[in-house]
Amino acid sequence: MHRGSSEDLHVLRKKILEGDIIRTVLWLAWPIIVANLVNMSYNLIDAYWLGKLGKEAFGAPTVSWPLIMLFYSIGFGFSRAGISLIAQYVGAGNLRMANKSAGNLLSFMALIALSISITGYFLSPPILSLMGVPPDIYPNAVEYIRIIFIGIPLSFIGFAFNTIANSLGDTRTPTYINIVSSFTNMVLDPLFIFGYLGFPAMGVKGAAIATILSRSIVSFVGSYLLFTGYHGIKITFSDLGIEKWWIKKVVSIGTPLTIQQSSNSLGFTIMMSIVSRFGSVAVSAYGVAIRIIDVLSAFTWGINRALSVMVGQNLGAEYYDRSKAIVKKTMWLTTLILAIGSVFIFLTRDLTVAFFVPEKDVIMEGSMVLAIFTWSIPFFGLFFLGGAVAGGSGHTKIFAIISIIRLWVLRIGLSYLLALVMGLGTIGIWVAMTISNIVAGLLALLWVFKGNWTKRIID
Template structure:
């Protein structure tokens, strides 16, 4: 299969890879926050890893309620960029910051005060419950900084500037690498804080990244100029953001809630299985980064081409993205299949049963990584065209109609036991990829209207 047949398609592929490369690197660095936490907390034992593993899906659920709106702002900026309307690029950027700032405050307060009931609902008990609540409360405080940085990152991606956010992430991850053991284990007058120390280190570095992002956009030399006079409520603009962003919020929330429900299944099999799931889920979050990078790059290019009324170029981007995601992630899956056991052991040395279960989880998932890539990049096409409802429906199919029911059925009604949860992943990836690709080829996304709002 050829990746391109014409020089135009070759140029499109080059543009896609130039955009996706820095995005992939930035996402790898962001995931490094969780991997660094897992590495250091793994030295505290299975309970510490289990506490973070239980907290993470719920944290992502709350974060996703606002992050979808960030994507909505990015889509609007990309389409205005394609229209060559710089004033609306700047205005949309300011409005996205304005709206997400207040949403982040509300979600930070919500997360902090309902942390314990949430952890109890998903099955945390005893020492794991105490540590999970501590980690969750501190992480909730960081929502404000995290959201502001995500706004900065998404807006820069919308205009095709993907290098600057990567530098910002790199600097903060390096800082987090040193702060993590300092806060977890203590040093000098600083007392050891365990799992809450890992969250504290992340909050501090997230605050720094948010500040850097705001200063960069206030400078106006990198494609976006924030005007403080634009930081006021605009009902018409907010409606447009909601039209595009709410399906994205629901899509991310649906995905996060699906992961949370899977955790409730896992907790029924004990802390060893929870820790195994946590390691496998961390590896999955790392592996999916290339697909998410390609998806984000696809969203940017499709959004700009749709804004410029070049639908055929947008279609080329989608086809090329599918090919790169499928073949690239299939190779990654093969490699991870071969090194699953030593990779798991790296994070939880000496935990024999956790290593065995986590390695099996990775081996079962790995062959379907290419299919997962197809689903993600096609969602990127839908998002770039403003057809965010399609991404929501694909996620509902994958997680709620297929993965969770199948995981429950296999783990509770067959001899597979908790291994049945692992097998639900490749099956749902296969069906969702087929569904998404067929919908993409139908071409409904090509008929979506472009953004249109005044300030």
């Protein structure tokens, strides 16, 4: 495994600050795209095998993950603030402060993860009940979600390593480690779910255990690299304190992101409760559709992470005009990719839904979701491009407001109005999702072109 040196970091920095924009974006993005697909594979593989047990087992992770992400979002918001700081210090050539920021981030993520793990374990069953999870799914969901919460500290250390590596401009090393982790999950899932090769058949519980064990690989290998030397970053125990200057910066940058992400996750939890009112068929169709759309979104998430790194380092170096050019060219690239992907999803929607849950009622409902929702995906991409600019620049407040409007006013408000008040049923939910993406994408685009994010936030 290539650990990298400070000389390697200089080469990465030069490429990000001076290289051809599109080539550099793609060069940074493709390993992140692979890593995102790999990370998604945990849920996709779980979904594939659990679908063989029926829609009740398949629905357990579907109803659980919005709640899991509600707790995750607390850590993720501050993690994205870590990208802003580390990337801008690297862009400014201040490796000492980048190292200190990395150590503080690692400690902070560990502390947050422990508190989330304990809280989530005890609160998740009553919250799932309040969400109105269908009775035939609820027992499996409780079993699944509690195991995931036990393993959160291991997962969060891995997330911290990925953040630090990407901030430095190394998008490859985390991808290699995540591929090994995903392959491990792929092997363990059928063994633990169905009880092959002498293992006990654990069903939904087995899928959760396989996910936690495989994710721990990233945490252990990432920690080893950071403590033994990695691209000029070598964390020592003296770096692990959470210092006042770091907290002040991260709270300033990360609080709007954390509010936005917590609000999003809470909103998606409420969305799940609205969908749950229409039974396990609607839950399964929603789960299949979200997973299919996530696969396409993985490509733009990779590009957006690359965009955050490039914006962060270029702002740190005070290359403001180049930062604007990077955003503009990346916007056209993202829109093109998503437009092509949307057409493909629309044309193959029946086959892709049937791959996960080969039940006629689920296929019909899932196909309807995709037929309505697919055409808003390019706007969905523009919305997340705005998030990438906010995360890289550290100017997060306006995007947080747009994000809250998208979910709470447009998606949840319209879903409730159309599906429940006006009696349109699940069609009302799918239409509301589509409108929320289109409007939020246009608002994010207006903010990006206004350009008031083009100022670095480090001293």
